[in-house]
Every structure is written in structure tokens, then in C-alpha cells.
Amino acid sequence: MGLALLLEREAVALAKRLQHVPSLALALWFVGDSQIARDDITKVMATATELRALCEEHGLLYQRAAALILLGWALARTGEVGEGTRQLVEGLGAWNQLGARIYLPHGICLLAESHLVGGRTAEGLECVARALAVAADTGEHWSMARLHQLRAQLLLQMHGPDHESAEAHLHTAISTARAQSARGLELQAATSLARLWGDQGKRTEARGLLAPIYGWFTEGFDTPVLKDAKALLEELQS
Secondary structure, rough: OOHHHHHHHHHHHHHHHHHOOHHHHHHHHHHHHHHHHOHHHHHHHHHHHHHHHHHHOOHHHHHHHHHHHHHHHHHHHOOOHHHHHHHHHHHHHHHOOOOOOOOOOHHHHHHHHHHOOOOOOHHHHHHHHHHHHHHHHHHOOOOOOHHHHHHHHHHHHHHHHOOOOHHHHHHHHHHHHHHOOOHHHHHHHHHHHHHHHHHHHHHHHHHHHHHHHHOOOOOOOOOOOHHHHHHHHHHHHH
16 A cells, blocks of 8 residues: 555544544545545545535534535546536535635636536636636645646647647646646646647657656556556557
């Protein structure tokens, strides 16, 4: 088991042993976001469902809003786009009513991803622009790489594989993740760019980009993000 997965389990187990509800809610929230980073939709669904039930039982308003955001993302990714989007909007609305600004760029990013899944490209691009504006205002930049990758995916959905701006945003996503030492985000952005280059017939360049980034990893090979990268590398080598 990777260190991150071990620490996630230990955090939840410790909070349960302490029987301290706020600590458990915080642990589940952070675990859910880690699972989103690994694109582990099934586990996000379970974690967010547990978090929402806990918050509704004990009246934890901030954490309940976060639970709705996580659960909405997972529902949208499983094909329940309408219900997922509804819960995301409800969670973000509650977040705004509470006056919270921290975490907002990430939450809006997840809403934009639900629009991507649902083919609502214009709404997704609007969300990305709003998230980037909030991040610029608050200085909360940890979702920037994901936002640039998402903007590229939305542009490709709208315009097709030859859209130059999309490629530029993927380069920005890679460089941003690299500057933040966010290896998982760098791999995801590189996978997207390698897939785009592969679709354009630039298979050698695609392998040259993705292989060394994938090769950096020494664990986590059963996670969806690394499985996706490996499958693409095998496709590019065939």
C-alpha cells in the first residue's frame, strides 16, 4: 500500500478511536479529495456518502457542503450528471452562504468537470474562468494545474483535436504541476497532452513526453490515474 493510502486510513481510524466527530469529518473530507486526485470515483462515492450522513447527524454545515461537492462530482462521473450537478450546485451554494472562500476554486473546478461529462462545454468554460478568477483573488493556487487541464479538455470537446489553445493550456498545466511538485497532476496533464498528440499522429513525441513522467512513480500502479497513463503508453507503443 502506498504511503498516502496508509495515512488516509490511519487518519480516519484515529478519528474514530477518539470518537471526535469534527476530526472524523475533516479526515473524511481530505480523504475524499485525495481520492478525487487519484480519480477513484467509487471510493469518493463511499467516502462522501459517509461524510454527508455524519454531517447531517451532527449539524456540521461546512463539512456537509464539502460532502455535497464531493458526492456531486462522483455522481456526475458515474453518468448521473443531472443529479451530480444538482448536488454540486447545492454544495457550492451552501459554501457561499457560509461566506467561505477557501476551497472555492476547487469546488467550482469539480462543477466544471461535471459539465464536461455532460457535454455542457460553455457552462464548463464559464466555471473554469470563475474558478481562476477566485484563485487569483484569494491566492489559493493548488487547483491551477487541474483547471488548465480541464479548460483544455473543454476546448477540445468544443473544437476538436486541432485546437492550438487547448495544447497551450495542457503545457501550462504540466509546468504548473511541476512547479508545485504535484506529480499526480503532472501525470494527468501529460497523459492528456500525450493522448492529444497521439490523435494528431505524433506518437513518438507523445511517448517521449509521457514515459519519463510515468517512470518517476514507484507505487500506486493500481490507481486509475496510473492505469490510464500505462494503457496510453502501451497504445502508443503498439
